[in-house]
Amino acid sequence: DAGITQSPRHKVTETGTPVTLRCHQTENHRYMYWYRQDPGHGLRLIHYSYGVKDTDKGEVSDGYSVSRSKTEDFLLTLESATSSQTSVYFCAISGSSGREGSYEQYFGPGTRLTVT
Amino acid sequence: ELKVEQNPLFLSMQEGKNYTIYCNYSTTSDRLYWYRQDPGKSLESLFVLLSNGAVKQEGRLMASLDTKARLSTLHITAAVHDLSATYFCAVQIQGGKLIFGQGTELSVKP
Numbered sequence: 001d002a003g004i005t006q007s008p009r010h011k012v013t014e015t016g017t018p019v020t021l022r023c024h025q026t027e028n029h030r031y032m033y034w035y036r037q038d039p040g041h042g043l044r045l046i047h048y049s050y051g052v053k054d055t056d057k058g059e060v061s062d063g064y065s066v067s068r069s070k071t072e073d074f075l076l077t078l079e080s081a082t083s084s085q086t087s088v089y090f091c092a093i094s095g096s097s098g099r100e101g102s103y104e105q106y107f108g109p110g111t112r113l114t115v116t
Numbered sequence: 117e118l119k120v121e122q123n124p125l126f127l128s129m130q131e132g133k134n135y136t137i138y139c140n141y142s143t144t145s146d147r148l149y150w151y152r153q154d155p156g157k158s159l160e161s162l163f164v165l166l167s168n169g170a171v172k173q174e175g176r177l178m179a180s181l182d183t184k185a186r187l188s189t190l191h192i193t194a195a196v197h198d199l200s201a202t203y204f205c206a207v208q209i210q211g212g213k214l215i216f217g218q219g220t221e222l223s224v225k226p
Binding site: 056099102105 | 120158
């Protein structure tokens, strides 16, 4: 399994509080991604990173920010959590070592976030 | 707007039967991935399809890609209970980003 960890694994927080989720990898992959998973929507990309300090928005980026100061860590921050951000958050990584040279994405274990 | 649509979204099968899950997408891409997710777990990569006509098989599952029709299929042969899970297709676009289908929840019953 790809070395990806997420912390915390579960969190309950109140509306309006800031929340930071951490993704840590030991694979030295260049690309890192944050997704959210909600019933009926599959996974939707929030933000991604193509290198240290290089990030860009995905399809559902409103209300979220990210930072990547080291290759191994990618942080997702909810500046002021809302109930609509209750979801399961997955981090993924990819690099040139995927099968057949693809940039296959490998997923972390997920963080279940509940905003009350 | 780029769309990736799977059907069916729910599939209840009997053991021993065959069935196909379809994944249609609306943009030009020649890279498509299939993932499996068990309840409460993360996503596991099943297949990597990188060109038109690509076909991959693993056990009772076979995936194919037709980039001209913008269609991928996941065929299940002689289903067994252990295949019960949710299956996602994902299309790769520029920057290596993935756009996922809604998922197909498969239940295999004895």
